[in-house]
Amino acid sequence: xxxxxxxxxxxxxxxxxxxxxxxxxxxxxxxxxxxxxxxxxxxxxxxxxxxxxxxxxxxxxxxxxxxxxxxxxxxxxxxxxxxxxxxxxxxxxxxxxxxxxxxxxxxxxxxxxxxxxxxxxxxxxxxxxxxxxxxxxxxxxxxxxxxxxxxxxxxxxxxxxxxxxxxxxxxxxxxxxxxxxxxxxxxxxxxxxxxxxxxxxxxxxxxxxxxxxxxxxxxxxxxxxxxxxxxxxxxxxxxxxxxxxxxxxxxxxxxxxxxxxxxxxxxxxxxxxxxxxxxxxxxxxxxxxxxxxxxxxxxxxxxxxxxxxxxxxxxxxxxxxxxxxxxxxxxxxxxxxxxxxxxxxxxxxxxxxxxxxxxxxxxxxxxxxxxxxxxxxxxxxxxxxxxxxxxxxxxxxxxxxxxxxxxxxxxxxxxxxxxxxxxxxxxxxxxxxxxxxxxxxxxxxxxxxxxxxxxxxxxxxxxxxx
Numbered sequence: 001x002x003x004x005x006x007x008x009x010x011x012x013x014x015x016x017x018x019x020x021x022x023x024x025x026x027x028x029x030x031x032x033x034x035x036x037x038x039x040x041x042x043x044x045x046x047x048x049x050x051x052x053x054x055x056x057x058x059x060x061x062x063x064x065x066x067x068x069x070x071x072x073x074x075x076x077x078x079x080x081x082x083x084x085x086x087x088x089x090x091x092x093x094x095x096x097x098x099x100x101x102x103x104x105x106x107x108x109x110x111x112x113x114x115x116x117x118x119x120x121x122x123x124x125x126x127x128x129x130x131x132x133x134x135x136x137x138x139x140x141x142x143x144x145x146x147x148x149x150x151x152x153x154x155x156x157x158x159x160x161x162x163x164x165x166x167x168x169x170x171x172x173x174x175x176x177x178x179x180x181x182x183x184x185x186x187x188x189x190x191x192x193x194x195x196x197x198x199x200x201x202x203x204x205x206x207x208x209x210x211x212x213x214x215x216x217x218x219x220x221x222x223x224x225x226x227x228x229x230x231x232x233x234x235x236x237x238x239x240x241x242x243x244x245x246x247x248x249x250x251x252x253x254x255x256x257x258x259x260x261x262x263x264x265x266x267x268x269x270x271x272x273x274x275x276x277x278x279x280x281x282x283x284x285x286x287x288x289x290x291x292x293x294x295x296x297x298x299x300x301x302x303x304x305x306x307x308x309x310x311x312x313x314x315x316x317x318x319x320x321x322x323x324x325x326x327x328x329x330x331x332x333x334x335x336x337x338x339x340x341x342x343x344x345x346x347x348x349x350x351x352x353x354x355x356x357x358x359x360x361x362x363x364x365x366x367x368x369x370x371x372x373x374x375x376x377x378x379x380x381x382x383x384x385x386x387x388x389x390x391x392x393x394x395x396x397x398x399x400x401x402x403x404x405x406x407x408x409x410x411x412x413x414x415x416x417x418x419x420x421x422x423x424x425x426x427x428x429x430x431x432x433x434x435x436x437x438x439x440x441x442x443x444x445x446x447x448x449x450x451x452x453x454x455x456x457x458x459x460x461x462x463x464x465x466x
Contacts, residue, residue: 007087009058014094016059020051021098022105024063025199029106032114038275041181041190045283049174056146056170064193065092065216066223070139073227074147078238082147082227092194099195103203115207116200116215119187126340127188128218130268133336134180135192135222137261137287141176143230144291145169149237167387172290179261179284182276183268187340194219229257233295252325254296258288259329260336262300263419267337270346278401278410286394293378293390302326302414302438303445307371310449312458313379323414330419338423345424348417348433351406359408360440366400367412367444368451375452381459414438 007013027047031040052061060083062068068091074082083091107113118127146169181190191197194216201212231238233250265284269277289298297314299305302323308314314322338345350359373396378389401410411417414437421434 007090010090013059014090016055017062017091017094018098020055020059020061020063021095021195022102023051024048024193025099025102025196026106028196029103029113029200029203030109033106033110033112041178041185041276041280044181045174045177048177049170052170052173059091060146061170062091063095063195064138065095065195066135066193066219067139067142068092068095069220070143070223070227070230071147073224074143074230077227077231081149081237095195096198099199100202101199103199107203113204113207114200115204116189116191116197116211117208118211119189122187122340124214126342128214129336129340130180130184130188131191131197131215132218132222132225133261133264134176134184134190135219136226137179137284138173138176138192139223140226140230140257141287141291142173143226144234144295145172147230148234168290168390172287172390175283176287178276179265179280179287182274182280183265183272186272186274187268188215191215192219192222229253233257233292248321251296252321254292255299255322255325256329256332258285258292258296258298258300259326259415260333261288262413263330263333263416264337266416267334267346267420267423268340271337271341271344278398278405281401282394282397285397286390289390289393296322297378298390299374300326300329300413300415301370303367303412303441304371304374306442307375307445307449308379310446311375311379311453326415327418330413330415331422332419334419334423338426343426345427345429346420347424347429348409348411348420348437350408354407356436360436362404362408363411363437364440364444364447366396366404366410367441368448369399370396370412371445371448372452375448376456379459380452380456408437411437412441412444414441417441 024044024047028044031043036043048063051063055061062071068083068088071083072085072088075084076082103113118124145166177190177192180192184190191200194212197212197215197219201209233254235250262281262284265281269280274280285300288300292298297308299308299322305314305319305322305326309316309319334345350356370393374393377392397410397412400412404410411420417434417437421429421431425431
């Protein structure tokens with residue numbers, strides 16, 4: 001999603017960036033003004049996805065000044081790895097202009113508009129943090145699925161830089177909006193894009209103006225953090241040497257980040273009483289799997305790591321390090337969502353109408369499903385899916401979240417269970433509940449490995465999602 005050397009085919013690239021950004025922000029405004037709270041996030045995610053597929057081969061499909069700035073920072077760290085700052089400036093100007101025009105366009109269409117501001121009950125810091133984290137996620141996913149020079153992930157590119165072979169990059173980037181819109185959106189409105197923030201703010205100037213500056217500042221911090229951590233997880237893109245057998249920092253960083261984003265999305269959806277929590281959480285898992293699957297294997301779940309040990313794909317020592325990183329990420333994320341909500345947390349345990357036997361049984365069954373799908377579509381050499389593995393694994397959360405969310409909460413992950421319980425302790429919660437959940441979740445992972453060994457057999461050598 002970046003360019004190298006001189007600016008080539010500038011008129012076409014400018015038109016592509018303007019068109020894609022306009023359509024994105026016009027869709028945002030139409031969803032807000034037509035009051036579609038359940039499907040708005042999906043609608044916005046889908047328009048971003050389709051314009052990425054439409055214009056990715058022309059302009060790189062940034063449609064977001066934070067993406068362009070991230071590419072500029074990457075270029076500063078290694079020439080040819082991102083986008084020259086001259087192009088960044090042109091792209092940002094075009095994107096902001098498109099955002100402002102889109103804002104006035106939906107204003108004209110509906111005859112009224114809406115203002116940019118944190119949701120009622122939240123201040124600048126809570127809203128800013130939500131914008132920071134999901135702008136980070138968006139730009140980090142962009143970097144890892146569409147900027148990296150690793151052809152196993154980014155796909156080969158032709159002489160003009162057109163994307164080839166990576167069929168999922170638009171899906172992975174677009175559905176970050178689903179991950180962020182339903183949780184973070186309840187706090188900040190869910191821009192994750194300075195062009196969105198500025199377009200909304202300027203077109204509603206009669207209602208007040210200024211919040212776009214705050215939002216943009218946090219969004220730019222998020223994209224800068226994404227550029228730095230992109231270098232950490234992919235040293236090979238910056239001239240470093242990556243040894244799969246010896247290098248642990250990229251892997252453990254990946255496991256921490258993926259689990260952090262997952263648990264943060266869980267918490268923000270629950271506290272925000274999201275109408276589509278399971279789908280949002282599933283999207284966060286899918287997007288981070290696509291971003292980091294080839295770095296660490298994208299476990300993001302101690303039960304998955306245990307299943308890999310039983311299956312013979314991971315050494316116990318490495319699995320132990322992964323679990324530590326995952327649990328640390330989960331606990332850190334839980335205290336983050338608690339901070340965003342001024343100390344508010346929620347308990348882990350059976351729903352009001354259910355008992356512990358029902359809750360633990362539900363956790364066992366759907367953790368089994370999740371781990372079984374990981375092993376069959378992303379690990380087993382007999383039935384490994386090279387393109388849709390992230391969608392398949394993430395969809396297990398959609399399955400389990402809607403099926404048993406009212407029974408057990410649908411954790412399906414010891415890092416999620418431990419994170420939720422650790423944060424809730426400060427409000428009088430009991431940590432032992434997480435231990436019970438972890439026990440059955442680990443049992444579900446081990447059982448899944450046993451089944452897949454029986455049906456698929458063990459691999460002859462270690463396999464990593466491609």
